[in-house]
Amino acid sequence: MTIRIAAAFMAALLVGSALARAESTVTIATVNNGDMIRMQGLSEAFTKANPDIKLDWVVLEENVLRQRVTTDIATKGGQFDVLTIGTYEVPIWAKRGWLVALDNLPEDYDVDDILPPIREALSYDGTMYAAPFYGESSFTMYRTDLFEKAGLEMPEKPTWDFIKDAARKLADKSNDVYGICLRGKPGWGENMAFLTAMANSYGARWFDMEWKPQFDGEAWKATITDYVELMQEVGPPDAAANGYNENLALFRSGKCAIWIDATAAGQFVTNADSDVADRVGFALAPDKGLGKSANWLWAWALAVPEGSDNKDGAKRFVAWATSKQYLELVASKDGWSNVPPGTRTSLYENPEYRKVPFAKMTLDSIDAADPNKPCVDEVPYTGIQYVAIPEFQSIGTAVGQRFALALSGTIPIDEALENAQWVTGKVIERARFLQ
């Protein structure tokens, strides 16, 4: 009997140690936004289906995440097995060979279901290097009640001329209603995301094919002039301090007649907390009749770094978190309006999701974006509201600071454009010298 107990104990130890050996950890670095926190909460479903994988979460503020992840991937440190990165980083890092190609995902993953512009934005040389968790474009949000009162009708594809005209007609500053709200806070991901997309629709571009900055051209001048004049005339006060969050608050409280910004805002302006929930209409981002509208394209995506020691487990997690099944899981727990939008065609074919008021316009906006041909003229870079080069973050922010000063009236528009031309030229000249 004693021998049997001892044998059973030994067998249990062996099995236990074998299981312990078989279990591997996947460390996920992610940003601390609502969608990602939700994913963490639902990840038990993944570990139940994959008992050999233990998940370890590193949830960070966006800037800190960028810093940590960049350092880790550049050193092939292997701290993280799954990275949350944006469309900006994917082509740069894939070109450097830092990311694992996601070209052999499970059959039921259905890669072809991913929205083509999003897939393009997350690919390099035709291979996908990150799977989209959430995607967005930008569109026009407007107050249907104010439009009706002013006898205006928003076209599905408005032009800038119409927007300018409408904003001026709708402005009622005495009642704290501003004709238009646009991003003014300086930053490559704030005012420059909007202004770069707007400039694309005006026929402007950051660089010509020889990487010469183009801020000295007429198209940029027209863009910044229209932007500054319109905002100074009918925009909110202190507009140079307003980013996405500030404008969202203004629109939700009924102070903006028109707001052009991320499609992700759709859910927040129509949910129960919004004062104008039932008075919001959606249209595409404006254009200037040159074949490009002012909408951008962005996705938060999950990627596997080359330095990961657990690439297989990491890929399994990425496939799960960006699958159709995950979208269904979120819908079953929190409803369709909380499903991460902008990634899959099937989501927009779902009758339940189509009931969401901004769903169709989000899909149309994403479909209208082409990250590989963002401008009217040919450019040597990819990216719509950014230029997918390592230096863009700093150039974009520096240029954004000058445009913010022009918006606030601190410096003339011509000076801001001259400054933008100078700083972009200097930074790119040094960067290209060392390449």
Place this chain on the structure above:
Amino acid sequence: MANTAIDPRQSIADMDDELLPVPQHRLHGPGHFLGLYGSEHVAATEFVIGAAFVAMGASIHDILIGLLIGNTLAVLSFWLITAPIAVKTRLSLYTYLDQNMGELVPRLYNGANVLIFVAISAAMITVSATAVRALFDIPPQIYPYPTSVWFAVIAASASVIAVLVAYYGFNVVAEFGTICTPWLMVMFTAGGMVLIPSLNETLTGYTTLSSFSDFVNLAGTTVFTGINAEGEPGIGLWEVIGFAWAANTFAHFGLVDMALLRYAKKSIYGLCTATGMMFGHYIAWISAALMGAATAYIMKLSIAVVSPGDVAYYALGATGFVIVIIAGWTTANPNLYRAGLAAQAVFPNIARQKVTLVVGAVVVVGSCFPFIYRQILPILAYAGLVLVPLGGIVFAEQHIFPRLGYKSNWHRLKGVKDNMPAVITWGICLVFGFGLNFLNIIPFVYLFLPTWVVSIVAYIILAKKYGADGSYPEAEKREQEFQKQVEAYHAELAAKEQHEHVRGTTALIKIIRVIWIVIGLIVPAVLAWRVLFNSPNLYDYYVNRELFYDVTIWCTVIYFVFAWWDLQVSKRMQRSARSSGAEVPAE
């Protein structure tokens, strides 16, 4: 049995000065050593070592405290171990070994030095080549081996030129090296200051630091993170202290710096090494690390592979290329020269040209491999481990033998060919030191400590067996006679040389100095200060930075033109004073 005792019949005047103790009148005050050590320890290696601490994953607190402690220990080692022996013997270690260790030990010692100096030379030439590669559109060299034939060609060409310069024009390079020190100090500090706002912006979105704790936070989050390049917890406080202490082991415990400190009037001047340790190995290392981290972030590369040329370019603009090339060459050339001399001592029967050529060829090949410069810190630590036993042997002879009643110069007095206790002790220590390293019992940076102790104990025991406690009256008498002759010769020399050191005080020299100090040093320092403290946003940062880049390169040109002119005018004045016999103020 060979007679190696000094022959008093040999004319003292015919002997090479290097073989004699330094005469009293050639001794220097503390100012000389403060300047000398400041210059010796601000070199191209600092770019690499600063980045190495980041790649090894030191945390900011360990760096701030550990480097302070480690460098203080290094200063104390210079003061308490090297300087007293140097002041007592007034000889370089080479001469000491030559006169006291027989034939084999100096030969082996020189052999080890060849390897070490070749490695340092090759590393520094590679560092210079990393600056040149951008000019020829060659991709960054991120692997241990060259990935571009053209990079190898550039590195090899630079080596060939360096070998030729070391052979034919060493004095010019050495002279040029002396004027670089103040400029290198300013540029190393300025480089860190210029890139801090950029680094801070990537982390916080702001370009300004409001307090020292902001700086600590920035450096701790972005540079000295405590995580190494493999993503694992990095080195701790003990290792940081050890690296700082061991980086110059061969100079202090290994006594190589007897060559410099033998000129000190008092052994307390060993404390003057603090300029080198606390600037070159503290501020410059931290500054280099900050520069490296900022550049790595800008280029989206790892600090473990980002090259000194790229770092310097982002920190200092065109001046960065100048600093890397100058710092690299002024470090490489003396080491190449030393390697050549050491090799000639190892193979005295082979023609000097042939030996130099072989050493040069090894440097040429080594300089093509970035691996060597990236491993410079371990190379220096292991070099120290190899050379430290000889320091222990000399320490035993000079400090312990007199207390035990042994003769410090017993081997010379005995007059045998080889100092076998020294040979055996060195062998025991190498086995012991590298054995401990193999067993991985203590961090390799501390291996020199037990090895040094073992060398002292082993040598005391072995030397006694071989006659260190013996009596050699005839030889001792000859030694005393020789010493008397040396003293007489030094008195003659002192009479001749007392007015030779002159300090230029003419109006012309004053003007020249004001120009290179103000334009060459103060203007870049002020502009760097402006970049760090007067850049409220990224755009203003770029404006200030570009101004710094554009002006500093011209300041650099002016600095070198006027500093060189200063040196030449001063030398001309000295020569004319000597030839005319005119009274000029003594230094």
